[in-house]
Amino acid sequence: MAQQHEEKEFDGIIQAGNDLPAWYKHIFVYMIVIGVGYAIYFHGFSNWGTEEYYAAQVAEHEEKFPPAKAVVSEDGSNPLRGDSVAISEGEKNYKAVCAACHGLNAEGVVGPSLVDKEWIHGNKDEIVYNLIMKGIGVEQAKLGRGPMPAHENSLGSEKVYQVMAWLASKNDTLQPK
Numbered sequence: 001m002a003q004q005h006e007e008k009e010f011d012g013i014i015q016a017g018n019d020l021p022a023w024y025k026h027i028f029v030y031m032i033v034i035g036v037g038y039a040i041y042f043h044g045f046s047n048w049g050t051e052e053y054y055a056a057q058v059a060e061h062e063e064k065f066p067p068a069k070a071v072v073s074e075d076g077s078n079p080l081r082g083d084s085v086a087i088s089e090g091e092k093n094y095k096a097v098c099a100a101c102h103g104l105n106a107e108g109v110v111g112p113s114l115v116d117k118e119w120i121h122g123n124k125d126e127i128v129y130n131l132i133m134k135g136i137g138v139e140q141a142k143l144g145r146g147p148m149p150a151h152e153n154s155l156g157s158e159k160v161y162q163v164m165a166w167l168a169s170k171n172d173t174l175q176p177k
C-alpha cells in the first residue's frame with residue numbers, strides 16, 4: 001500500500017514520488033523500540049556498567065596480588081628476626097631491590113656496606129627500619145653520595161622486615177634495640 005507522493009522536477013531531473021518501502025519503515029520503528037528497551041535493560045537490569053566491571057577487575061587483581069601484609073613492631077625491634085622463611089624471602093628482595101646500590105652481598109657500592117660494623121645512621125632495628133621505609137633525603141644523607149629512595153610503597157613493612165632479618169643474619173652489629 002505504498003502511497004504515491006507528488007512527483008518533483010528540477011532542471012529536467014524527475015524525482016519519483018514513491019513512499020519509503022514498508023520493510024524500511026518497519027526496521028526504523030523496531031530500532032527505536034529496541035533502543036529504548038536496551039537502554040532500560042542496560043541501566044536497570046544488567047550488570048554491564050563500568051562500575052561493576054571496575055570492581056570485578058579490582059577483585060581479580062587483588063586475588064592475584066594480595067595487598068602487602070602489615071607487620072607491626074611493639075618495641076621497634078624487628079619481629080621477623082631469626083625467622084628462617086623471612087630471612088630467605090628477605091635475601092631475594094634484597095637482591096632484587098637493594099643490591100644495585102649496596103652490592104650483591106651488601107658489601108657496599110654507592111650505598112654503604114651493610115655488613116661492616118659501621119652504621120652511620122645508627123645500628124638499631126627501629127632506625128634502620130625507618131631509613132628503609134622513608135628513604136634518606138639529600139639533606140639527611142651523610143656520605144654525600146646522593147639520597148636513598150623510600151621503600152614504604154614498593155616493599156611495605158613485611159618485606160622490609162624480611163630484608164632486615166636477612167641483614168641481621170649476616171651482620172650481628174645490627175641490634176634489635
Ligand code: HEC
Nearest residue numbers: 097098101110111119120121122141142143144146147148
Ligand atoms: C638508589 C640507591 C639505593 C637503593 C636502591 C637503596 N639504598 Fe640504601 N642507601 C643508599 C645511600 C646512598 C645511602 C647512604 C645515605 C647517606 O649518605 O646517609 C644508603 C644508606 C642505607 C642505610 C644506612 C646505612 C648506615 O650505615 O647507617 C641502610 C640501612 C640502607 N641504605 C638499606 C637499604 C636497603 C635495605 C635497601 C633496599 C630495600 C636500600 N638501602 C636501597 C642508596 C640506596
